[in-house]
Amino acid sequence: MTSTLSNLKVVFFDFGSTLIYTKDPWPPIYEQADRALVGVLKQAGIPLDIRAFSSEFETFLDNYYAERGTSTVEKTTISVLCEILTANGFRSVPEPTLREALDAMYAVTQQNWYLEEDAVPTLEILRKRGLRLGMISNTSDDENVQQMLDRWELRRYFENIITSAGCGIRKPDERIYRLALDQFNISPEQTAMVGDTPEADILGANRMGINSIWITRRVAGLDPSPAKPDVIVNTLSEIPPILTTIPSSR
Secondary structure, three states: OOOOEOOOOEEEEOOEOOOEEEOOOHHHHHHHHHHHHHHHHHHOOOOOOHHHHHHHHHHHHHHHHHHOOOOOEOOOHHHHHHHHHHHOOOOOOOHHHHHHHHHHHHHHHHHHEEEOOOHHHHHHHHHHOOOEEEEEEOOOOHHHHHHHHHHOOOHHHOOEEEEHHHHOEOOOOHHHHHHHHHHHOOOHHHEEEEEOOHHHHHHHHHHHOOEEEEEOOOOOOOOOOOOOOOEEEOOHHHHHHHEOOOOOOO
């Protein structure tokens, strides 16, 4: 599909598999991450069995991904960790302890995320053109996203960063898009959403009247139905040329 988008003032980006990507198989990484989390809890006096915990947490992950197509209410990893601990007889664990344990887990999984080479150059070009940038990311842990943004010094490019864990609602729910539009005080037709997931990024934008840019570099299949992207690109570097009109003011 070849097309151009004009008169835009704001561009929203997805995060995972759009600006960053994974390289290595997840199972051995998850095992290491679980050990790191359980290790922190054991130091805090919570002697979880690593095999039992890994099984329960894997069940959560399976359910989490299965429910993505049926519910837009975000269930956070910290709430799931609380449920698992409560089921094992450990109630009222202090939140700082839970956070420390999750940070240990994410410190492992974050190592399998890599910044796309054309991410920063693309963001730089768009911002220099006067476009305002925002992020709308589906995630079960807001702090995990915030840490990775700081890791690559990406925060400076975005005026607003919305995560589903932070607001409790997942894409493609119209409410998360409405929140993003309200933060910029802008109408849908003056914005575009860039993302890799047709169901979340493109269909959600379609429903709101937001222009949509589907990036296919990390996509297994090439059928976005029932979503209807306005533009399809393979890389981030293809985006600046299709945004033909530079906003004259903010």
